Amino acid sequence: MTTTTPGTTTAPGTKTPPRTTAAPMSAARTRATAARVLRQLRHDPRSIALMILVPCVMLVLLRYVFDASPTCGGETPCPPSAFDSIGASLLGIFPLITMFLVTSIATLRERTSGTLERLLAMPLGKADLIAGYALAFGLLAIIQSVLATGLAVWALGLEVVGSTWLLLLVALLDALLGTALGLFVSAFAASEFQAVQFMPAVIFPQLLLCGLFTPRPNMQPVLEAISNVLPMSYAVDGMNEVLRHTDVTGDFVRDVVIVAGCAALVLAVGAATLRRRTA
DSSP states (O other), X not given: OOOOOTTOOSBTTBOOOOOXXXXXXXXXXXXXXXXXXXXHHHTOXXXXXXXXXXXXXXHHHHHHHHOSOSSOOSSSOOOOOHHHHHHHHHHHHHHHHHHHHHHHHHHHHHHHTTHHHHHHTSSOOHHHHHHHHHHHHHHHHHXXXXXXXXXXXXXXXXXXXXXXXXXXXXXXXXXXXXXXXXXXXGGGOSSHHHHHHHHHHHTHHHHHHXXXXXXXXXXXXXXXXXXXXXXXXXXXXXXXXXHHOSSOOHHHHHHHXXXXXXXXXXXXXXXXXXXXXXX
């Protein structure tokens, strides 16, 4: 009877390869992965424009779609504008959608090109890879959120009762949630076209049920129950809490915790389901 041990000969001319175990997560490997992703994105101006500039352009466009004039004449105080009613919600939705789209396609491109398989053959765990991508796109999400929030509040006149910093916090968490969702769905797509097809399945139902078009309590009970388990609903609710309240409310804390928790959970599941190559 022949026993097999790592690195020992089992038959003439054959040798059992050493067993490999998953390397523990390393901050150095995570930072190296994030740096590599950022170097690649530096040579892809279209993706950078999609992530950073498109949300700002859409906010400007919708500002003047809903309100033809940014000011009102006379001494009578201006009534609340339509943009004030939905601007905060859009500030949370646009970053989520753009980060979802770019992240899912970029991660899928790594796998279909064989880069992912080569990386995972090295001492690089799935958690390192997912965390590196989240870190890289998270840095871009910070830039995106700062620009979009600053534009909405200081250039487009979005009236916010609460702190602008809290508005920025929710916008950043929404962008990170979009990044996490994009990393997750990329594991189930075989092509960039399929990655785009996930948007109607993952994003559009949340967009319709998040309370942007009608308050969630006014929906049919079944639809309201579905909206209560969708993370975008709490992203919009968090934005509206900042819009209407000067202080941090319990509902705001709940919304922030749920959005952040969903992003962390989706990242963990994405790391567990990450495949080396497209089937």
